Every structure is written in C-alpha cells, then in structure tokens.
Amino acid sequence: MSPHIDTRITDAVAASAIPLRGAAAEYDPLLQLIGNARFVLLGEASHGTHEFYRERARITQRLIAEHGFTAVAVEADWPDAYRVNRYVRGNGEDRDSDAALSGFKRFPTWMWRNQDVVEFVDWLHDWNRKQPSGATRVGFYGLDLYSLFTSISEVLRYMQRVDPEAALQARKRYACFDHYDRDSQRYGYSASVEAAASCEDQVIAQLHQLQDRAFDYVRREESDAAEAYFYAQQNARLVVNAEEYYRTMFRGRVSSWNLRDRHMADTLDALSQHLSHTTGKPAHIVVWEHNSHIGDARATEVGQQGEWTLGQLAREAYGDDAVLIGFSTHHGTVTAASDWDAPAERKRVRPALSGSIESAFHHSGIERFLLPLKSTNRAVLALSEPHLQRAIGVIYRPQTERHSHYFYTRLPRQFDAILHFDETRAVVPLEPTGGWHAGEAPETYPEGT
Incomplete structure (x- = not known):
C-alpha cells in the first residue's frame, strides 16, 4: 500500500478530470457515459453533505427529463419513502413536501428531512403534475x-x-x-x-x-x-x-x-419488475445511496473480508445496464452525529489524509470535476493500486478518523465514474437541534469541545 499519493497520480488526475463549472450542459459527458443503462447508482461520501444531494438531484432531473427514468430509489425505509411517493405522484393527502417527508422520524432524521431533499421532492411533484394524462409518473421509493x-x-x-x-x-x-x-x-x-x-x-x-x-x-x-x-x-x-x-x-x-444489502438489491429488482410490468417497458431507475453501498465491494478491503454491496450485486445482475457513480470531498462541513441516536451536529470535515484518493484529488488543483473510470486514461492507470478512501456515514468521529472512516480501495474497479467537490458544506436539517447552528463550525472543533 502506498503511504503517500505521489505527483504521478496527482498529475494523472489533473490530465484526465473534466472540470465542473456550473454550466447547464456540464453533465453531458456523464450522461454519455451512462448511455442506455437502466440503473444509475449515485453515491455520496457522507450522509450530510449539501453538494452531494444537490448534484445527485441535478443529474437525476436530467435522467428523468431526457432519458425517461421513472423512479428514484433511495437508502430509506420502504413505508416512509412510499408516503413521499404518494405525494409526488399526486395521490397522497400531504399538503406539501415537508409534510410528505414527516414520516422520517427515526434517526438520522436529517438524512431525508433536509432542505435539499425538500427542493428535490418539490421538483418531482411539479414534474409529475405537468405531465399529460396517461403519462408515467415518476415515483420515489425506499430500499432499506x-x-x-x-x-x-x-x-x-x-x-x-x-x-x-x-x-x-x-x-x-x-x-x-x-x-x-x-x-x-x-x-x-x-x-x-x-x-x-x-x-x-x-x-x-x-x-x-x-x-x-x-x-x-x-x-x-x-x-x-x-x-x-x-x-x-x-x-x-x-x-x-x-x-x-x-x-x-x-x-x-x-x-x-x-x-441488508441483499435486501436492498432484491427490493430494487422487485421494483424494476413491478414498474416494467405496470408500464409495459423496461424500468429505468436512479438509486441514491452511500458510496459504501453503491460501490463494488470486490474492489475494497471490506470486500476481501466477505462483505458484498448493492453496487456489486447490481453489476452481477444487470451487467452494463448498471452504472456506479461515486462522490468525494476533501474538506468542509458535514451534518453528522457523534454517536448513534445522538443529536445532529454541524461538524468540520478535516482535510483528507495524505496518501488518500481525496488528497490526490485536492492536489490536482481542480475544485470540482468528473473523473471517468470506465475507459483507460492516465488516472485509471495511476489509481489501479489500492489507496485510502474516506467514508463518513451518519456518525463522524474526527478524533479516530483513520480507523473510523478510511479503507483501501481500487477506485477504477469500485466505480464507473467519480464526482469530486473539494470543499463542501453541511446539509441544513429541517429541524436543527441544539448541536447544529447557523454559523460555521469553529476551527477548533472537535478538539475544542
């Protein structure tokens, strides 16, 4: 295992990455990579980062509007997500997106009850409302x-x-x-x-x-x-x-x-079969889950320990019809808890460890970019050996970051593409608790608490 990311890797990433500058057509290369795939799995490197939710929504909106995708399946419980499904399809009794999302009462509530999800559910509801009579409505489903x-x-x-x-x-x-x-x-x-x-x-x-x-x-x-x-x-x-x-x-x-991941894969397959039968044509589904679920476990050290993932199972079941897209960040803030069932806090994300993939991305000098991994390019060759990758779930413990949040992976085998946002900020919960405040987390956090 390489202890440090060398300039060879950093230079290869800089040469292979496609910068993202906010243009309307900036995801054209990603949509070309997706092609006619029926399952697009969009990840996240944490459960509390604004940019991950926002960019997944942007990509999903284009897949719905331009490629005929008719379902969004997320890392959430089936009955709670189905309440949102009823709302966006015009069948529920909820008056607005906030009410439709109120079923998410179990920890971590901020994962689906945050401002970015409200905006996306609003968009789904409006999109469906504007469709002509008889057109297929886009649904929202939970896989957990x-x-x-x-x-x-x-x-x-x-x-x-x-x-x-x-x-x-x-x-x-x-x-x-x-x-x-x-x-x-x-x-x-x-x-x-x-x-x-x-x-x-x-x-x-x-x-x-x-x-x-x-x-x-x-x-x-x-x-x-x-x-x-x-x-x-x-x-x-x-x-x-x-x-x-x-x-x-x-x-x-x-x-x-x-x-758990087998259940999510089986639920995705059951949903695909149901929607395909209902509409009379193969279903196209976007999946929102953490990188640790949508990445292919066979490329990681946890896979070597016997774990499998939804992404691996999707590749095995659907082949090229499944596209796996990871997300990463180097530093910023995140909404997370310190322990299970603890209140949400706005925490500062430490700069990525030296020797990690995120550190190499940071030193490429490109703040936001898409890195394709399906075709052979300099970055694919440079990242073919195992390197550290960070994963922040609903709990973030910077004090034990290397042990708690890093594992080794061969990135080109884990994902078909990855999106990097160098500095990111925390999602805003709909009900911020005392540990979550409007201002930036202090520089001394968490050492100073």
Whole structure:
C-alpha cells in the first residue's frame, strides 16, 4: 500500500478530470457515459453533505427529463419513502413536501428531512403534475429494511381492508413482537441468544399467506389494486428480512451488512419488475445511496473480508445496464452525529489524509470535476493500486478518523465514474437541534469541545 499519493497520480488526475463549472450542459459527458443503462447508482461520501444531494438531484432531473427514468430509489425505509411517493405522484393527502417527508422520524432524521431533499421532492411533484394524462409518473421509493414495526402496521392495515378474517390471523402472527415495545434491537438481542424468542416462522408464514392470496386480493380491489398489493407485499418481505437482520446484527458485522444489502438489491429488482410490468417497458431507475453501498465491494478491503454491496450485486445482475457513480470531498462541513441516536451536529470535515484518493484529488488543483473510470486514461492507470478512501456515514468521529472512516480501495474497479467537490458544506436539517447552528463550525472543533 502506498503511504503517500505521489505527483504521478496527482498529475494523472489533473490530465484526465473534466472540470465542473456550473454550466447547464456540464453533465453531458456523464450522461454519455451512462448511455442506455437502466440503473444509475449515485453515491455520496457522507450522509450530510449539501453538494452531494444537490448534484445527485441535478443529474437525476436530467435522467428523468431526457432519458425517461421513472423512479428514484433511495437508502430509506420502504413505508416512509412510499408516503413521499404518494405525494409526488399526486395521490397522497400531504399538503406539501415537508409534510410528505414527516414520516422520517427515526434517526438520522436529517438524512431525508433536509432542505435539499425538500427542493428535490418539490421538483418531482411539479414534474409529475405537468405531465399529460396517461403519462408515467415518476415515483420515489425506499430500499432499506429498518422499519420493522412500521411495516408490520402497514401489512395489518392492508389485510384489514382486503381480508378482515385473515387479518386476525396476521395479528396473531405479528403478536410475537408484542413483548419488545417496538424496540427492534431489543428483539434482535433476545432472539439471537434465545431461539424460542424468534419470530422467524411467523413472519415467513404471513408473507407466504399474502403471496398465496395475491390473485384474490388484487381482484377484489376496485382501483390501484396491483399497486396496493405490491406495497403491502414489499412491507411483508421487509418484515421477514428485518427480523433476520436484527437477529444477525449481534452475530457480526459481515452477516448483517450482507443481509441488508441483499435486501436492498432484491427490493430494487422487485421494483424494476413491478414498474416494467405496470408500464409495459423496461424500468429505468436512479438509486441514491452511500458510496459504501453503491460501490463494488470486490474492489475494497471490506470486500476481501466477505462483505458484498448493492453496487456489486447490481453489476452481477444487470451487467452494463448498471452504472456506479461515486462522490468525494476533501474538506468542509458535514451534518453528522457523534454517536448513534445522538443529536445532529454541524461538524468540520478535516482535510483528507495524505496518501488518500481525496488528497490526490485536492492536489490536482481542480475544485470540482468528473473523473471517468470506465475507459483507460492516465488516472485509471495511476489509481489501479489500492489507496485510502474516506467514508463518513451518519456518525463522524474526527478524533479516530483513520480507523473510523478510511479503507483501501481500487477506485477504477469500485466505480464507473467519480464526482469530486473539494470543499463542501453541511446539509441544513429541517429541524436543527441544539448541536447544529447557523454559523460555521469553529476551527477548533472537535478538539475544542
């Protein structure tokens, strides 16, 4: 492993990068790289950076307007995102984007309840409203699996409407979780140490019952029957996978990580099949997730430890129909927490470590750029060996940055292209907490706190 990025790499990046200067057509080279791909996975190097949200929105808007993409699938829970889906498609009861996003109450709320997401949801709503009658509306969907109890409630609500008698049996099955006070981790711990506490058989039985009665349930509904059934079925699938996820999270990182990313890949595939069947033509979907999910794990040290990712699974399933685009930054501010379930803070992002990909990008002297990685160029050749890459999730701990936020990767194998924004700033939460303030984080932060 190279301890420092040398001038050979920096010069190669400078020679191969395409500067971004804010022009309307600046993403033309990226759209050419995407071509006719049906799945475009857009990453982020943190869950709290304004530029990542804004630029993903700009790219997505062009894919929708110019390439016929009809769905945005994000790293969010299925029922919460589906509430937004109803709103942007003109079917919900929410009065505005802020209200539609109010279902995101679980930590980290700022990840989807921030000003950039509101602006994008506004755009989706307006875009759909302007489409002619009969045109396909663009949807907004969640791929994640944390919503165990919310999804249970949604399945029961659906069952009560279409089959009250079967709903009684569903309530008995899901009553297995009643002892855990809607605490998913408490359930997972109990089920992992005491097999008798597991609700695995009950949730699988409920999913099978729902699938077995699919024809009857869709037939007896008067309107939007297939869509309502699909929503309920995905919630029942989520309950099955979430139950297993919370049991495995106490057994080791790799098994729970892989189960989660497999669930997201399966949900993406189910969504693609559903939309393709509904519209009569292959679905085109944009995915918004963290780099650590949309990058190909086989290019990284965590992949060597046995982890796989949504990006890897998408490449394996769809080949060239899946394009993986990463994002990076060198320094700035970020909205993140210091611990799980802790309040959001506006933190200063330290300059990237020497020897990292971000450091090489910084020293290229180009503040914002697109770096294509599919074709052979000087940068692809220079970055073919493993180098450090930074990943900030919902938690940022600068005090242990090397251990907490860096791993080795072969960038040209991880992504098809990467977008770099040298200095970035934090997203603005819709409900800033006491730890998040309007001014810049002090230079001494976090050492001075």
